[in-house]
Amino acid sequence: TKKQVSLMSFFGKK
């Protein structure tokens, strides 16, 4: 199975 990851692990908050 594959797990959905969040965008937050790639993009930082400004």
Next chain:
Amino acid sequence: MLEGKFEEASLLKKVIESIKDSVKLCNFNCSQSKGITVQAIDDSRVLLIALKIDSGSFQEFRCDRDLVLGLDLESLSKILKQGNNEDYLTIIAEDSPDSLLVVFEDKKKDRISEFSLKLMDIDSDVLTIDDMEHDCSITMPAYEFAKIARDMKTLSESLQIIITKDSVKFNAEGQIGSGSIILKPHTDMEKPDESIKIELNQPVVLTFGAKYLNDIVKATALSSTVTIKLTDKAPALFEYRLPSGYLRYYLAPKFDD
């Protein structure tokens, strides 16, 4: 004061229909130099929308001071449905607005309709998205990508995309069985938008949630082609070009558990 007049209401209608199921509330940032820009992320933090409607997309555009319009897109959509696709559409806001004025003008009849939409204070995170280098890029007809995303969702909740230098393969494996669609690059001289173009630095295999891909293809009416940029182990970028500007979706992939 902001005053932006679209030659046709259909452009903004299509933009809002493309994003309102993914994000309900978002800030429209307005400035004279950039036109209207929006960055919004869906509640699950998997899909990010970056919209840029340049001043060139408007017949007339003026924005004396930078403005932020906090919009409920469901409400805006209700108001935009009041006008016809071919109507002129003008959006007007004061400098510290608590409402947005939306005006439709029928080009043939003497009919002007005006609506006022209440604005909201929306607190939203802004993410830093650097211009990424991508491992590969595919440009293909938008309707063809939409059909693949919709059809494959009936088989599986995940869609795998495999890019090599001479093909792009969409793969779905579900309970009832599996399916794959392979497209090869080609150039259509008579109808360039029907072409499929692959640019590749290195092959990529990524898996995405079919639900999110189906949210993305709601933008199909905006552009005849879609460009998909993929990088190993990174979010994908799906771009629909506007007459002047773009609607981009960044989608986080699924990884092996």
